[in-house]
Amino acid sequence: MSDTERVPLVVGVSGASGTPYAAAVLRGLLAAGAAVDLVVSRASRLTLLDETGVSFRDAHWREDLRAWLSRGADGAPDTFASEVGEWLDDGHRVRYHPAGDLAAGPSSGSYRTRGMVIVPASTACVAGVALGLSKDLLQRAASVTLKERRPLVVAVRETPLSGPTLRQLVALDEAGAVVLPVSPGFYAGADHIQDLVDFVAGRVLDAVGIPHDLYRRWRGQLGGGAARSQATNPR
Numbered sequence: 527m528s529d530t531e532r533v534p535l536v537v538g539v540s541g542a543s544g545t546p547y548a549a550a551v552l553r554g555l556l557a558a559g560a561a562v563d564l565v566v567s568r569a570s571r572l573t574l575l576d577e578t579g580v581s582f583r584d585a586h587w588r589e590d591l592r593a594w595l596s597r598g599a600d601g602a603p604d605t606f607a608s609e610v611g612e613w614l615d616d617g618h619r620v621r622y623h624p625a626g627d628l629a630a631g632p633s634s635g636s637y638r639t640r641g642m643v644i645v646p647a648s649t650a651c652v653a654g655v656a657l658g659l660s661k662d663l664l665q666r667a668a669s670v671t672l673k674e675r676r677p678l679v680v681a682v683r684e685t686p687l688s689g690p691t692l693r694q695l696v697a698l699d700e701a702g703a704v705v706l707p708v709s710p711g712f713y714a715g716a717d718h719i720q721d722l723v724d725f726v727a728g729r730v731l732d733a734v735g736i737p738h739d740l741y742r743r744w745r746g747q748l749g750g751g752a753a754r755s756q757a758t759n760p761r
């Protein structure tokens with residue numbers, strides 16, 4: 527893939543709980559052959575450290591991303607190591623931009639992208655994007671995505687939701703964003719925590735038209751969720 531052919535999806539990771547959701551979305555995009563521009567907010571380094579033990583460093587981002595994406599939602603360190611290694615060895619697939627780099631490509635509408643997903647999206651990030659604050663590259667890239675009328679998915683993680691956040695989510699919906707709460711459904715069957723994470727990641731990918739097989743789609747028949755669980759866990 528040459529630089530002129532490369533039209534990435536921007537992935538913003540903000541400081542809400544739920545870094546396994548971001549990892550599953552990133553793996554899904556890379557598995558589908560998509561190019562990714564990654565922006566990791568300052569606060570999300572705290573959630574990443576807390577939830578995975580990975581310190582995300584600008585100078586060692588590829589190595590740290592490899593450790594993060596290799597990890598399963600249950601904490602096993604090498605669940606996805608082989609495929610992640612292959613994807614990250616291809617220098618064109620992922621481009622990383624520090625959140626403080628307001629001169630990076632995604633800060634301008636003339637930089638071509640196919641849209642942006644923010645996963646997980648903190649309420650601070652929701653507020654910033656709803657108001658057009660652009661306090662860092664992540665928020666600026668989201669504002670650019672909206673003004674250019676490109677797809678924006680905001681995978682918000684907070685519970686319960688305050689009135690101000692609910693109003694900001696409505697503002698984002700009215701501006702054209704897809705507001706996608708990270709709330710897994712159980713109808714696809716879930717034996718492991720990874721299944722629930724992948725359900726949400728699959729719905730994020732659905733919203734930007736990326737093919738995947740992260741969850742079992744509804745087939746118009748009741749009982750499928752329970753059947754799958756019993757097949758692998760007869761107790």
Ligand SMILES: Cc1cc2nc3c(=O)[nH]c(=O)nc-3n(C[C@H](O)[C@H](O)[C@H](O)COP(=O)(O)O)c2cc1C
Nearest residue numbers: 540541542543567569570572648649650651683684
């Ligand atoms: C361990 C931890 C978990 C957090 N979880 C959430 C969360 O689930 N949802 C949320 O909106 N904020 C959460 N926060 C607070 C955000 O990190 C904080 O509002 C921050 O300013 C968000 O900045 P950002 O949007 O630039 O990443 C959490 C913070 C920490 C340290």
